[in-house]
Amino acid sequence: MNxxxxxxxxEPRHQxxxxxxxxxxxxxxxxVLLPALIGLILITxxxxxxxxxxxxxxxxxxxxxxxxxxxxxxFVGRDNKGRAFVLTAKTATRDPQDYQRVLLNTxxxxxxxxxxxxxxxxxxxxxxxxxxxxLSLEGGVKLNGADLNFTTASSIFNTATGELLGTGEIQGVxxxxxxxxxxxxxxxxxxxxxxxxxxxxxxxxx
Numbered sequence: 001m002n003x004x005x006x007x008x009x010x011e012p013r014h015q016x017x018x019x020x021x022x023x024x025x026x027x028x029x030x031x032v033l034l035p036a037l038i039g040l041i042l043i044t045x046x047x048x049x050x051x052x053x054x055x056x057x058x059x060x061x062x063x064x065x066x067x068x069x070x071x072x073x074x075f076v077g078r079d080n081k082g083r084a085f086v087l088t089a090k091t092a093t094r095d096p097q098d099y100q101r102v103l104l105n106t107x108x109x110x111x112x113x114x115x116x117x118x119x120x121x122x123x124x125x126x127x128x129x130x131x132x133x134x135l136s137l138e139g140g141v142k143l144n145g146a147d148l149n150f151t152t153a154s155s156i157f158n159t160a161t162g163e164l165l166g167t168g169e170i171q172g173v174x175x176x177x178x179x180x181x182x183x184x185x186x187x188x189x190x191x192x193x194x195x196x197x198x199x200x201x202x203x204x205x206x
Contacts, residue, residue: 067096079162086110087135089126102128107137109157111164111186119145119186121155121164133159141166143186148174148193152184163187170195178202 075087088108095101104126111119124139135157143150143164150172157164164186171180174193182197 067093069093077159079158080160081162083111083115083162084113085157085159085162086113087128092128100130102130104128107135109135109137111157111162117145117147119143119148119164121157123155135159143172148172150174150179150184 070092071090073089073092076084077087078084086109087104089104089106091105093103093105095103107123107126109121111121121137121141121143123137123141126138127136128134129136137155137157138153141152141155143152143155150170152166152170153168155164155166165184167183169180169182170184172178178201179195180198180200181195182199184196185194186192187194
């Protein structure tokens with residue numbers, strides 16, 4: 001009986017040695033792999049942080065003092081008599097040297113938008129002075145309404161009074177026919193046009 005127990009509980013010495021050797025090899029490998037894995041994780045985290053920082057720096061504006069710019073702005077207002085006007089543009093940029101001065105690219109102005117015969121004025125460029133409530137339009141200014149179609153070099157719109165004035169040759173077609181003049185004024189929501197200076201007209205007979 002004792003011999004049987006002793007035989008069942010015993011194990012060859014070489015098997016014990018092999019098992020110990022395998023366990024030692026595993027432990028040695030883990031001692032190498034674990035620090036390497038930790039190092040790889042640290043390197044990956046560091047690279048991610050550096051990449052995020054660089055991308056954040058690239059996303060920052062190059063010039064913190066760059067002027068404020070609006071794309072496709074739309075300004076709605078009324079003159080002193082309650083007549084509505086609408087001003088749009090491709091871009092509106094505030095002058096960094098003069099905060100009251102707004103530079104407009106391809107502005108378009110609609111006078112008396114809520115009326116039956118609104119007048120539309122467009123230009124290549126414009127400048128709006130907030131303190132004076134004056135809009136200056138320059139370059140290929142076009143005036144279009146229900147019964148008029150004129151072109152001129154420049155125009156000035158007073159957003160307070162609703163009056164549109166221009167000094168510079170104007171020519172086009174009105175209700176009476178072709179008109180050429182050196183200056184003009186648009187009053188009463190476009191119902192009254194006054195031409196001055198070398199006025200030439202050709203009346204269309206109907």
